[in-house]
Amino acid sequence: MQLIDLQTQYRRIKSEVDAGIHAVLEHGRYVNGPEIETLEARLAEYAGVSHCVALSSGTDALLVTLMALGIGRGDEVITTPFTFIATGEMIGLLGATPVFVDIDPATYNIDAARIEAAITERTKAIMPVSLFGQMADMPAINAIGEHHGIPVIEDAAQSFGATFAGQRSCGASLLAATSFFPAKPLGCYGDGGAAFTTDGALAERMRQLRNHGQTAPYQHSMLGINGRLDTMQAAVLLAKLDVFDDEVARREQVATRYSSALSEHVTTPALDERATSVYAQYTIQVDNREAVRSALDAAGIPSAVYYPVPLNRQPPLYSDVPIPESEAAAERVLSIPMHPYLDPADQDRVIEALIAAVKK
Numbered sequence: 001m002q003l004i005d006l007q008t009q010y011r012r013i014k015s016e017v018d019a020g021i022h023a024v025l026e027h028g029r030y031v032n033g034p035e036i037e038t039l040e041a042r043l044a045e046y047a048g049v050s051h052c053v054a055l056s057s058g059t060d061a062l063l064v065t066l067m068a069l070g071i072g073r074g075d076e077v078i079t080t081p082f083t084f085i086a087t088g089e090m091i092g093l094l095g096a097t098p099v100f101v102d103i104d105p106a107t108y109n110i111d112a113a114r115i116e117a118a119i120t121e122r123t124k125a126i127m128p129v130s131l132f133g134q135m136a137d138m139p140a141i142n143a144i145g146e147h148h149g150i151p152v153i154e155d156a157a158q159s160f161g162a163t164f165a166g167q168r169s170c171g172a173s174l175l176a177a178t179s180f181f182p183a184k185p186l187g188c189y190g191d192g193g194a195a196f197t198t199d200g201a202l203a204e205r206m207r208q209l210r211n212h213g214q215t216a217p218y219q220h221s222m223l224g225i226n227g228r229l230d231t232m233q234a235a236v237l238l239a240k241l242d243v244f245d246d247e248v249a250r251r252e253q254v255a256t257r258y259s260s261a262l263s264e265h266v267t268t269p270a271l272d273e274r275a276t277s278v279y280a281q282y283t284i285q286v287d288n289r290e291a292v293r294s295a296l297d298a299a300g301i302p303s304a305v306y307y308p309v310p311l312n313r314q315p316p317l318y319s320d321v322p323i324p325e326s327e328a329a330a331e332r333v334l335s336i337p338m339h340p341y342l343d344p345a346d347q348d349r350v351i352e353a354l355i356a357a358v359k360k
């Protein structure tokens with residue numbers, strides 16, 4: 001059993017993926033090929049937003065959204081410490097300071113009620129993360145941003161396809177960044193990502209930033225990066241988009257089955273009543289995590305810990321502001337196998353092994 005099974009998915013869409021890759025091999029536009037624009041249009045439509053810029057990774061997508069806002073030295077960006085390093089890393093890499101606000105322990109997402117107290121005159125953006133497939137409370141966060149004139153960037157690396165109060169992830173704020181890392185709900189066959197915005201001028205700026213700040217051939221109006229998505233990855237994503245809704249529905253079925261079998265035994269994921277999740281991870285909380293992991297391992301069930309150390313405890317981003325909920329979650333969370341092709345027999349194996357492991 002695997003935490004995430006990408007081979008079964010490939011077998012399902014093999015002919016479409018292979019045809020898409022071969023088309024790129026034939027036309028030879030490996031960079032900036034026509035598939036990029038097609039993909040951007042489909043992703044923007046899916047997210048319900050006017051602009052999508054395809055990028056080389058989720059990390060670069062975060063970087064480009066921050067750069068487009070001109071964020072740099074001396075600025076502060078409010079975010080959550082309970083996330084993958086890239087969120088705080090891109091803020092810090094630009095010379096700005098991530099200001100960590102604690103999570104809502106039920107959803108693991110930034111607690112919107114604590115954001116206002118962290119705003120200073122140096123706050124230049126709010127970057128909530130939509131963790132494990134469930135969006136942060138974007139309406140509340142957008143309202144705070146609007147009230148203070150601070151732009152909101154959704155780190156939607158794990159949530160493309162999710163909804164909150166009728167809005168789609170990547171389409172619920174001024175800016176958003178997602179990842180197409182292979183293990184993500186919508187993943188490609190290498191690194192990939194995309195940025196989204198409702199603002200045409202920001203979109204244009206992000207297009208220039210991804211191509212060395214170039215405005216016309218060999219004319220550079222600002223410093224940028226090489227952040228382009230490969231055409232081959234766009235072709236893969238176009239094939240995967242065709243089955244994406246069905247895969248999200250299958251993930252929801254697995255999650256529903258897990259939750260009904262496990263909720264008496266462990267803390268199962270809590271979904272806000274306004275939200276749907278794409279379950280990038282199915283994350284529970286247990287006591288004695290290491291013992292539970294060893295027992296699962298012995299039963300042949302893989303598991304993973306996202307994330308054992310919150311960003312405020314990572315040396316390059318260290319902060320001594322107390323963040324108790326994130327630190328408590330980091331001690332207890334455990335992610336178990338979750339993907340659209342996990343069949344009921346394997347789901348039962350996970351459920352039985354986990355119930356036995358927590359009873360030990």
Ligand SMILES: Cc1ncc(COP(=O)(O)O)c(C=O)c1O
Pocket residue numbers: 057058059060062083084086087129155157158178179180181191192193
């Ligand atoms: C919350 C979060 N932000 C950013 C990233 C970075 O995405 P990528 O790995 O595509 O650079 C990830 C991916 O792991 C992530 O989970």
